[in-house]
Amino acid sequence: MSTPFDEMYDDQGRVRPHYKEFDDWLTRQADGHIAHKRAEAELIFRRIGITFAVYGDEKGTERTIPFDQVPRIIPAKEWIVLEDGLKQRVKALNMFLHDIYHDEKILKAGLIPKEQIYNNSQYRPEMRFVDVPRNIYAHIAGIDIIRAGQGEYYVLEDNLRVPSGVSYMVENRKMMMRLFPALFERHRIAPVEHYPDLLLECLKTAIHSNSKKPNVVVLTPGMFNSAYFEHSYLAQQMGVELVEGKDLFVKNEQVFMRTTQGPQLVDVIYRRIDDDYLDPLSLRVDSTLGIPGILNAYRAGNVGIANAIGTGIADDKSIYPYVPKMIEFYLNEKPILQNVPTYQCRIKADLQYTLANLKDLVVKETHGAGGYGMLIGPLATVAEIENFRKYLIDHPEKYIAQPTLALSTCPTFVESGVAPRHIDLRPLVLSGKQIKMVQGGLTRVALKEGSLVVNSSQGGGTKDTWVLES
Amino acid sequence: MLSRTADCLYWMARYNERAENTARMLDVAYQTSLMPQPVEFMHESWRKLLNVSLLEKLFESKYSIYNRENILQFMIFDEDNPSSIVCCLNAARVNARIIRGSIPSEVWETQNLSWLNLEQFLPENSSQDPSAFFEWVKYRCHLFRGVVFGTMLSNEALHFMELGTYLERADNTARILKAKYRTQNQQSQTSNKQSSLFKIDNTSETFDFYHWVSLLRSVSAFEIFRHTYSDQITPERIVELLVFNPQLPRSLNKCVNQLLQLITLLKNSKSKEIERLIGKLKSELDYSTIDDIYSEGLDQFIQRFLEKINHIADEFSSTYLIPLSG
Numbered sequence: 204m205s206t207p208f209d210e211m212y213d214d215q216g217r218v219r220p221h222y223k224e225f226d227d228w229l230t231r232q233a234d235g236h237i238a239h240k241r242a243e244a245e246l247i248f249r250r251i252g253i254t255f256a257v258y259g260d261e262k263g264t265e266r267t268i269p270f271d272q273v274p275r276i277i278p279a280k281e282w283i284v285l286e287d288g289l290k291q292r293v294k295a296l297n298m299f300l301h302d303i304y305h306d307e308k309i310l311k312a313g314l315i316p317k318e319q320i321y322n323n324s325q326y327r328p329e330m331r332f333v334d335v336p337r338n339i340y341a342h343i344a345g346i347d348i349i350r351a352g353q354g355e356y357y358v359l360e361d362n363l364r365v366p367s368g369v370s371y372m373v374e375n376r377k378m379m380m381r382l383f384p385a386l387f388e389r390h391r392i393a394p395v396e397h398y399p400d401l402l403l404e405c406l407k408t409a410i411h412s413n414s415k416k417p418n419v420v421v422l423t424p425g426m427f428n429s430a431y432f433e434h435s436y437l438a439q440q441m442g443v444e445l446v447e448g449k450d451l452f453v454k455n456e457q458v459f460m461r462t463t464q465g466p467q468l469v470d471v472i473y474r475r476i477d478d479d480y481l482d483p484l485s486l487r488v489d490s491t492l493g494i495p496g497i498l499n500a501y502r503a504g505n506v507g508i509a510n511a512i513g514t515g516i517a518d519d520k521s522i523y524p525y526v527p528k529m530i531e532f533y534l535n536e537k538p539i540l541q542n543v544p545t546y547q548c549r550i551k552a553d554l555q556y557t558l559a560n561l562k563d564l565v566v567k568e569t570h571g572a573g574g575y576g577m578l579i580g581p582l583a584t585v586a587e588i589e590n591f592r593k594y595l596i597d598h599p600e601k602y603i604a605q606p607t608l609a610l611s612t613c614p615t616f617v618e619s620g621v622a623p624r625h626i627d628l629r630p631l632v633l634s635g636k637q638i639k640m641v642q643g644g645l646t647r648v649a650l651k652e653g654s655l656v657v658n659s660s661q662g663g664g665t666k667d668t669w670v671l672e673s
Numbered sequence: 674m675l676s677r678t679a680d681c682l683y684w685m686a687r688y689n690e691r692a693e694n695t696a697r698m699l700d701v702a703y704q705t706s707l708m709p710q711p712v713e714f715m716h717e718s719w720r721k722l723l724n725v726s727l728l729e730k731l732f733e734s735k736y737s738i739y740n741r742e743n744i745l746q747f748m749i750f751d752e753d754n755p756s757s758i759v760c761c762l763n764a765a766r767v768n769a770r771i772i773r774g775s776i777p778s779e780v781w782e783t784q785n786l787s788w789l790n791l792e793q794f795l796p797e798n799s800s801q802d803p804s805a806f807f808e809w810v811k812y813r814c815h816l817f818r819g820v821v822f823g824t825m826l827s828n829e830a831l832h833f834m835e836l837g838t839y840l841e842r843a844d845n846t847a848r849i850l851k852a853k854y855r856t857q858n859q860q861s862q863t864s865n866k867q868s869s870l871f872k873i874d875n876t877s878e879t880f881d882f883y884h885w886v887s888l889l890r891s892v893s894a895f896e897i898f899r900h901t902y903s904d905q906i907t908p909e910r911i912v913e914l915l916v917f918n919p920q921l922p923r924s925l926n927k928c929v930n931q932l933l934q935l936i937t938l939l940k941n942s943k944s945k946e947i948e949r950l951i952g953k954l955k956s957e958l959d960y961s962t963i964d965d966i967y968s969e970g971l972d973q974f975i976q977r978f979l980e981k982i983n984h985i986a987d988e989f990s991s992t993y994l995i996p997l998s999g
Contacts, residue, residue, distance in 0.1 A: 251778070252770065252785045426771050439774035450675050463679045463829065463993045464941050 288539030
């Protein structure tokens, strides 16, 4: 790996222009001031209860996600390109979803092999010819962006099922303003706290009817889910009910919630549960999280579900390599944002290349998420690589491989002081009447030296993300 | 409001109230236990304390002797005892966490911070005297109540919490009265026997005085008693105060009166029966006298009262909390 791109310093070690003001401020802080503020932040996060449950931890310990005080700053001129690219990408993804559940133009044109769709467990035949409101499937999309090389932006993943993290984007901003108000006087930082308003506006459009005051709810798997804080946070911020599957029932193909005053009609469900668990009648029979009969109510058009059932197919890593082609196919435009070069192990030549270069590649499960079930070649031991090789030969169709990109780094507070750590970015794209975004996103940072895994479940932290209006 | 949300609000309030009342009761019992008295008597009064809360069996399965250390351990920290203060605060916090989106963040944070700060009192972190801990519990519960009334809308959510509070309080006051009252009869006899041992005159009377004061203190009613009666403390007056007084925040009458008002605010299509139950209990308290209680026997009276409160709680659950479908 070459020296990664640093967000704050250029290769001569000079502070980049958009970080000048911050650097100036930082050098004038007294020793220990930041550490003091950091401890304060931890206490506040605990008191507010911004915590997540660690899976596999039987005691149900709640942890806070480490919050770093050096912001990730994106200059406006870069953001404009990013935003255009993201909107373009999500628009094409929604068109793709509508297409494969209707006319299959892209399959007929031979751009994507049919079996890539039909054999994918994320493809839902139940959704064939079902019309969803406004033809939108991915109302909420979290697109993971990385920077590599000389600072080029790449799309690493399209998260279209139940992307999380947005509560941290908002809470990190509030925390930064609370800890360092002076910084906000000195910078013109695009606000992000109105995200829940945009989300509610977007969700209200996810129905067929023209109800003036649609009853929107957030559906959570429950308090033991690692993102429970976010579910309840968004429900509270939008002023809607947070429901579990058992709070809902279906009667006459309509969805109701059980209230103290009797059943109440539900119009839109912002679900934070995967397709598989939504309807034990149609999807996964052993699910205790879902609502029996909801699929029928959905197909009948009586309830909106965001994101739509069947959206997962476009989020799958085996479909990811085709997204640039989709943009050209549906929009007749050149993709603004690039994909990371990807080897599809189901293709023989790609598999051979992958097997021959395991020590340099990152190999990922096509259905995986959360940083589980992946191999990072350059950081893996020989034994780990050989172990992985076996899986790969047995089930090549389950994997894709990508070059190990030197993710950009950002100065970060660590025990020994301030040191560069790898980061990524997850902006959220909302598709309703229009495609909207707040200017910013969640920056995740790998706190371990040299680590490229930014997931909070794997020891990652977060940063406030500033889009600087110049 | 979701039935499940109402359920959590109700239990969050009940557990807070129980934590507070347990702390009150233990605080008074602890201080009483510091007074000179025979060991057997002390053990017996600790046993009675658990007996009225139906916790005797559980205690005996874990501890061999009723003494101060064991009881405090059991009632404060024991995670197997669902009524221990630690369990109550945990349960209150779990319920609050589930519905944190439906309550003001200040309410949630207050509850959460009580739980986080509890750590400093755990036996491994502290050897502080129990009274300081009881003070702290009472303080946190006062704070919680203050934040609730200071930040919540006067709507269903608040009413469900209040309903939980008053049901729990009615139950707790009745149990305290039962525990203390039964002890009293035996106590006079026991301490009579002991008077020669301590070689103090009037031990029985003195001891009784402290006993009644402690009962009143455990429901914050000592000063109120003084204010209301300006006269000698007698068992009859205490019963009258704790059962009938319509103004005392912890009297049975006050609690039931609050329940009646709350249930009127929470009316739904299925609430006829619970309105009837509460109304009936209320009129019984309104139209009974202290003589009626004594002719029935205080014990029986309290026992019947507890059963009715229990019945009301069950009816409440099936009316509001068990999801209404179809």
